[in-house]
Amino acid sequence: xxxxxxxxxxxxxxxxxxxxxxxxxxxxxxxxxxxxxxxxxxxxxxxxxxxxxxxxxxxxxxxxxxxxxxxxxxxxxxxxxxxxxxxxxxxxxxxxxxxxxxxxxxxxxxxxxxxxxxxxxxxxxxxxxxxxxxxxxxxxxxxxxxxxxxxxxxxxxxxxxxxxxxxxxxxxxxxxxxxxxxxxxxxxxxxxxxxxxxxxxxxxxxxxxxxxxxxxxxxxxxxxxxxxxxxxxx
Numbered sequence: 001x002x003x004x005x006x007x008x009x010x011x012x013x014x015x016x017x018x019x020x021x022x023x024x025x026x027x028x029x030x031x032x033x034x035x036x037x038x039x040x041x042x043x044x045x046x047x048x049x050x051x052x053x054x055x056x057x058x059x060x061x062x063x064x065x066x067x068x069x070x071x072x073x074x075x076x077x078x079x080x081x082x083x084x085x086x087x088x089x090x091x092x093x094x095x096x097x098x099x100x101x102x103x104x105x106x107x108x109x110x111x112x113x114x115x116x117x118x119x120x121x122x123x124x125x126x127x128x129x130x131x132x133x134x135x136x137x138x139x140x141x142x143x144x145x146x147x148x149x150x151x152x153x154x155x156x157x158x159x160x161x162x163x164x165x166x167x168x169x170x171x172x173x174x175x176x177x178x179x180x181x182x183x184x185x186x187x188x189x190x191x192x193x194x195x196x197x198x199x200x201x202x203x204x205x206x207x208x209x210x211x212x213x214x215x216x217x218x219x220x221x222x223x224x225x226x227x228x229x230x231x232x233x234x
Contacts, residue, residue, distance in 0.1 A: 026140050026185040030234075031083070038079035038189075038234030045070045046099040046122060049199075049223040063218035064106045068117070073099025077126075079232055089132040091146070097124045099226075103167060105215060115215065118167045124152045128177060142183040150175040150198055166215045168206040173224060175200050181230075192232035200224035 030036070048067045077095030084090055103118040104111060130148030154171045179196025203221035 023139060026187050027190060030185065030190055031134070031137075031142075034083050036081050036234055038081070038232055040075075040077040040079055040093060040095065040230050040232045042075050042194075042228055042230035044073045044075050044097055044099055044229070045227045046073060046101050047225045047227075048101055048103065049225055050103075051220045051222070052218065063112065063214060065103050065215075065219050066106060068102040068104050071100050071102075073097060075124075075126075075228065075230070077128075077230075079234055081132075081234065084131075087134050089134065091128075091130045091132055091148075093126075093128050093130070095126055097126060097152075097226075097228075098122070105218065115166070118165055118215070120165075120167065120169060121156045122169075123155045125155055126150055126152045130177065134183070137183075137185075140185040142185070143180070144183060144192075145178075145180045146194065146196065147176075147178045150177050152200075166213075167219075168208045168216075169222075170202070170204045170206045173200045173202050173204055175224070175226070179228070181232075190232075190234045192230075192234065194228075194230045194232065196228045196230065198224075198226040198228060 047070045050065045050067065052064055075095055075097035077093040080092045082090045082092075098121075100119060100121045103120065105115060106112060128148060128150035130146050132144055132146045134142055134144045136142075152173050152175060154169060154173075175198045177196055177198045179194055181192050181194030181196075184191045184193070200223050202223075204224055205216065205219055205222040207216060
């Protein structure tokens with residue numbers, strides 16, 4: 001994510017440098033519209049925050065769950081923006097997102113090799129409601145912050161024991177989201193770059209009958225976290 005942050009900072013610096021010159025304002029009345037629409041595409045990196053089960057204490061045979069290096073997924077959203085005031089907007093961005101997370105298990109700091117890594121795919125149908133705070137526009141660049149909640153429904157199929165998957169997830173979760181971005185006013189539309197963190201409120205670990213309950217029993221709770229790099233076209 002440090003590369004994503006560097007890209008956003010670079011775009012802001014370039015935009016500020018251009019703002020020191022006399023240039024024509026693009027889309028000068030764009031933010032005065034009561035309602036406008038657009039679309040969003042982006043990349044995401046899903047992860048789990050794992051909480052080890054300490055109820056029975058840790059010993060030499062205890063298993064510890066850890067998430068391997070997150071993979072990169074993608075998301076697509078429809079943008080609906082309602083102007084609340086000069087500096088505030090209400091945004092609804094229904095869409096879909098896809099990615100995968102892998103859980104490995106360790107004993108005595110050694111990877112447990114007698115079980116298949118738990119590869120958990122997620123295909124989310126998501127419904128975020130967000131409040132956007134916009135700073136003062138400088139030339140054709142405007143920084144902003146955003147926060148709100150996102151209700152996600154996981155449409156990925158539930159795998160059976162024959163698939164060597166012993167960790168199951170609940171379908172529904174509510175996320176808190178916060179981030180920041182930059183609006184770039186181009187001649188015919190507004191392009192926004194945004195970096196946002198989404199963190200799940202609920203424990204998504206689903207207890208189910210299994211011949212390998214030791215794996216799910218080693219986890220007290222799982223919380224989802226997602227980094228999202230988005231590009232909005234409005």
